[in-house]
Amino acid sequence: MSYTTIIMFVVLIGAIFLMQRSQKKQAQERQNQLNAIAKGDEVVTIGGMYAVVDEVDNDNKKIVLDVDGVFLPFELTAIKRVVTKESQTVETDQTPEEAAEIIETSKAEEKGSDSKETANTESAIEE
Missing domain, CATH: 2.30.30.30 (SH3 type barrels.)
Structure with missing residues (x-):
């Protein structure tokens, strides 16, 4: 047998080994997920x-x-x-309307902080 044939067999066996190892790892993760x-x-x-x-x-x-x-x-x-x-x-005791109001308030606060950061950046650029 030539060296090329031997190298091809070694690569093939290595690929099979890596695929089996990957499948075992996935099966173990699935089993852990089912047990949890x-x-x-x-x-x-x-x-x-x-x-x-x-x-x-x-x-x-x-x-x-x-x-x-x-x-x-x-x-x-x-x-x-x-x-x-x-x-x-x-689990919360809030109604959907209360939850929506909290979300809107937090978004408004984020926009307010973004506008403050923009103002600070603009004043720093002007200086």
Whole structure:
């Protein structure tokens, strides 16, 4: 065999090794994500349905999802991805109008600070 053939086999074996390693890493990340699912997390199933987790049974690999008041049991592997974790969602007692007012106020404050910065920059340029 020539050196070219040997080099081609070595490169091919190296590429296969790297692909398998990448797949194992992705599978491990998915398994960690599935194991970390808790009640209150928003998930997407492999069918594209958005739901909130109601119960998780890791021993039997089952999960119960709440879809607008309808509780549906699934296998844990039917979860495609976690959209939001329960700890990241912010529960408030505000009405949508109050929340919109807070957002508008914060935007107005940002614009005010931007105009102050612009004025400071313009005065520095004039000097």
